Amino acid sequence: MSITIDGESIEIIDAHTHMGGRPRRERFEISAKDSTTGRAFFNSFSGEQVVKAMDDAGVDTVIGFPMGGFSSEYDYSDQNDLIADAMQKHPGRILGFCRINPNVGQKSACALIDKYINERGMRGIKLHPEIDHFMLDERILGPIFDKARDCGVPIIFHSGNTANTDPLTIGHLAAQYPKVPVILGHMGLIDGSKKAALAASKVTNLYLETSVVSWMSHNFVPAVLKVGYEKVLYGSDHPYNPFQMEIDKLVKYAVQYTGWTAKELKMILGGNLKRLLEKY
Numbered sequence: 143m144s145i146t147i148d149g150e151s152i153e154i155i156d157a158h159t160h161m162g163g164r165p166r167r168e169r170f171e172i173s174a175k176d177s178t179t180g181r182a183f184f185n186s187f188s189g190e191q192v193v194k195a196m197d198d199a200g201v202d203t204v205i206g207f208p209m210g211g212f213s214s215e216y217d218y219s220d221q222n223d224l225i226a227d228a229m230q231k232h233p234g235r236i237l238g239f240c241r242i243n244p245n246v247g248q249k250s251a252c253a254l255i256d257k258y259i260n261e262r263g264m265r266g267i268k269l270h271p272e273i274d275h276f277m278l279d280e281r282i283l284g285p286i287f288d289k290a291r292d293c294g295v296p297i298i299f300h301s302g303n304t305a306n307t308d309p310l311t312i313g314h315l316a317a318q319y320p321k322v323p324v325i326l327g328h329m330g331l332i333d334g335s336k337k338a339a340l341a342a343s344k345v346t347n348l349y350l351e352t353s354v355v356s357w358m359s360h361n362f363v364p365a366v367l368k369v370g371y372e373k374v375l376y377g378s379d380h381p382y383n384p385f386q387m388e389i390d391k392l393v394k395y396a397v398q399y400t401g402w403t404a405k406e407l408k409m410i411l412g413g414n415l416k417r418l419l420e421k422y
Contacts (some may be wrong), residue, residue: 144200144202145200145389145393145411147393147404147407147408148403148404149404150404150405150408152404152407152408152411152412153202153203153408153411153412153413153416154199154200154201154202154203154376154389154411154412155201155202155203155204155205155376155411155412155415155416156196156201156203156204156205156376156377156378156380156385157205157298157325157351157353157375157376157377157415158205158298158327158328158351158353158377158378158379158380159192159204159205159206159207159377159378159379159380160187160206160207160208160209160379160380160381160382161187161188161189161192161206161207161208161209161221161224161225161228161236162187162208162209162221162224162225163187163209163221164209164210164211187381188228189206189225189227189228189231189232189236192204192206192228192236192380193232193235193236195380195381195384195385196235196385198385198386199384199385199386199389200389201385201389202235202412203234203235203236203237203412204235204236204237204380205237205238205239205265205266205298205377205415206225206228206229206236206237206238206239207225207238207239207240207241207268207298208221208222208224208225208241208268209221210270210273210274211243211273211274214243214245214274214275214276215243215245215246216243216274217243217246217250217254218240218241218242218243218254219254221241222238222240222241222254222258222262222264223262225238225240225264226238226240226258226262226263226264229262229263229264237264237265237266237419238258238262238263238264238265239264239265239266239267239268239298240254240255240258240259240264240266240267240268241267241268241269241270242254242255242267242268242269242286243274243276244269244274244276244282244283244286245274245275245276248285251285251286252285252286252289255267255286255289255290255293256289259289259293259295260293264295265295265296265419266290266295266296266297266298266419267286267289267290267295267296267297267298268297268298269283269286269297269298269299269300270299270300271299271300271306271307272300272302272304272306272307273300277306278306278307278308278311278312278315280315280318283315287315287318287319287322288319290319290322291319291321291322296322296323296324296325296418296419297322297323297324297325298324298325298327298351299312299324299325299326299327300327300328301326301327301328301329301330301331301334301338302328302330302331302334303330303331303332303333303334307334308334308337309326309329309330309334309337309338309340309341310337310340310341312324312326312341312348313326313340313341313342313344313345313348314341316341316345316347316348317344317345317347317348319347320346320347321347322347323347323349323418324345324347324348324349325349325350325351325375326338326341326342326348326349326350326351327351327353327377328351328353328354328355328377328379329350329351329352329355329365329366330355330365331354331355332355332356332357332361333361335355335361335362335364335365336361336364336365338350338365339364339365339366339368339369340368342368342369342373343368343369348373349373349374349375349414349418350365350366350369350373350374350375351375351376351377352366352374352375352376352377352388352391352392352410353377353378353379353383353388354379354383356391358395358396358398358399359399362391362396363396363399363400366396366400367400371400371402371406371409371410371414372409372414373414374409374410374414375410375414375415376388376389376392376410376411376412376415389411392407392410392411393407393411
């Protein structure tokens with residue numbers, strides 16, 4: 143697999159891939175399934191489908207985690223199990239991050255982390271404060287950070303333009319747990335990319351993940367240049383964005399502004415994430 147840039151073979155590890163299906167679908171009208179948005183919400187994405195798309199784009203490995211549920215009490219066990227099974231079926235191609243919903247309670251959340259990290263071999267934790275309706279509060283998230291530290295795994299947050307996904311607040315939390323690598327999924331989205339870059343430039347264990355963000359000259363490039371290529375991780379948000387589109391964003395378009403060489407792209411496209419997963 144991999145791609146070749148300036149004669150150098152570069153391994154691609156995608157830091158942001160969704161798998162499985164969406165639970166609690168009854169919230170939507172049946173007719174919504176016929177719309178473009180509805181198909182994205184209702185479709186399921188198996189390990190086989192993901193690996194096929196990876197092969198088509200030259201992606202070596204993905205970090206896979208569940209899509210969002212539609213209930214604040216949902217614990218994602220069925221979806222986490224599906225991804226853990228896919229890891230076993232596709233070793234080296236799929237690395238699962240367990241999705242944790244703090245609303246299930248501290249004891250249950252910590253037990254789920256133990257199950258999926260220590261027993262089923264998943265490699266990290268996914269948190270989405272907006273969809274799962276919890277606050278960026280250390281009293282809520284502290285036990286999850288403690289478990290991540292003890293297990294030696296990273297946490298990836300959805301980060302964006304809302305108070306509940308604010309990159310600066312996530313950065314403040316990350317600074318309290320310097321042994322836990324924290325990844326800002328979507329690097330704060332559009333306007334939030336400036337906050338994400340500011341936070342990551344100050345917090346040693348905070349990293350930017352590149353999916354979705356565009357507007358090269360105003361948002362994306364100033365953010366990644368501010369933090370340096372060592373703290374930038376390629377991600378796609380597949381299946382909502384195709385692997386190839388997000389790869390091209392970096393290797394065809396961003397380089398025109400950043401001047402990244404093959405050496406730097408090698409780290410961004412997989413080397414930085416691989417180092418995080420091996421180091422901790």
